[in-house]
Amino acid sequence: MSEQAAWPLDDRGAAYGDGLFETILVRGGRPLLWDEHLARLARGCHVLGIPMPAEHDLAAPLAEAGPGLEVLKLTLTRGSGGRGYRPPAAPEPRLRWQLADFAPAESRWQTGVRVRHCRLRLASQPLLAGIKHLNRLENVLARAEWNDDAIAEGLLRDDAGRLVEATAMNLFWQRAGRLETPHLARCGVAGTLREALISRLDIHEVEAGDEALTNAEAVWLGNSVQGVWPVVCLDDAAGVERRRWSLGVTHRTFQAEAHALLGYPCP
């Protein structure tokens, strides 16, 4: 694992979560979905009012990458300065990176995963929806709701009970032959794999509650690092099983589209 110097004590990222991050799959030094990662980071910079770094600065850590599969984590903060919450007039953003060897959870591609509903409801903050900012306490608290390693992920709903995402992955399903994923206008992170799939497939962004999953022919979780996991079992927040799915060709077709973008095999 290579990484850089630490965060100064007065960095606004450490003080207020005043920054953004991207977690990028790297194969043989080549970043996957790089354009989507740059686009999301730029969107976050625009929302927060942080100057977007030059692409060559963001790509510089790739020179340290080895021949295998790695994950590059880029963290960009507003830097130091300002007075309390007040941001400095001319922020000097601070960029740090970590590069680590990576192996995806291949067995989850093959056999699918069991997931559960989380009790925590995501708060609605349209200003911050979609971007990958550093205020992630909701994700941390949701992920702390279970310890059973047989549960791969937890599904998150908003305060009105609408499905949003999983703690670290986006959510997709097929209902009546139609591919759908939650609309992320109020909360949630718009994953780069989700963006890439929406631009390539006929995926509808919808507002939907639990009934969407109850009625779904197939459900998947996915992100740009792990690829796509078919969901084979859904528990409620009390751990009671609510629905099972058998893996079929529908599951594999969607997975193949996603994995082609990441250089992963079709299970």
Place this chain on the structure above:
Amino acid sequence: MSEQAAWPLDDRGAAYGDGLFETILVRGGRPLLWDEHLARLARGCHVLGIPMPAEHDLAAPLAEAGPGLEVLKLTLTRGSGGRGYRPPAAPEPRLRWQLADFAPAESRWQTGVRVRHCRLRLASQPLLAGIKHLNRLENVLARAEWNDDAIAEGLLRDDAGRLVEATAMNLFWQRAGRLETPHLARCGVAGTLREALISRLDIHEVEAGDEALTNAEAVWLGNSVQGVWPVVCLDDAAGVERRRWSLGVTHRTFQAEAHALLGYPCP
């Protein structure tokens, strides 16, 4: 200014805002409202599942304090470890502190302040309401809404238009002779000065919209570092003046109660 070593790159505070902070007024090495700060930190630790440090560790930086007025900032994170958002089973919290000379904005005690409504609406997240966690992007974005130094603070409402707080201070008013402050069950930070005043005065925690201020005889902002600022002018989010107040004995009485707790004079 004395301070400690930096944050490691893998610290969860820097990565996710997975931690808490306290900002404490210190006079001649003696912390003000210390019990209230400890109580809020303990409440935050309980909510986030972070072990509460021993009081002597939290108080250790006070040994570095000089004879004058200073502000001690304590930041406590869940430390390193865990896997992604998943917290480590046995977190080893990391405590850092900064101690800086301080002078309160005395002229604001005397002449009062002009404030404005912010456009940003605070998201409702009951799980995190009241505690002083490190996910403060809403405060940063709200504080970035204005640059005019004549505006001392911005008032924040929730998504239903209920008054909550100011970006870095709590809000109080008197209406029909009754002291009131917003209920903080859904969002906002329960300031230590607010806690101390509620336990000493007959202050009612209420749900109220803008009409509470329109009808108020007096309005104040306060926190444990700056003391209490009477509000003499309120602008809306477009900068249009909505209401003015003349300073009177009501303002000074409340201010005197608060300033007695902080060792500040009664203006």
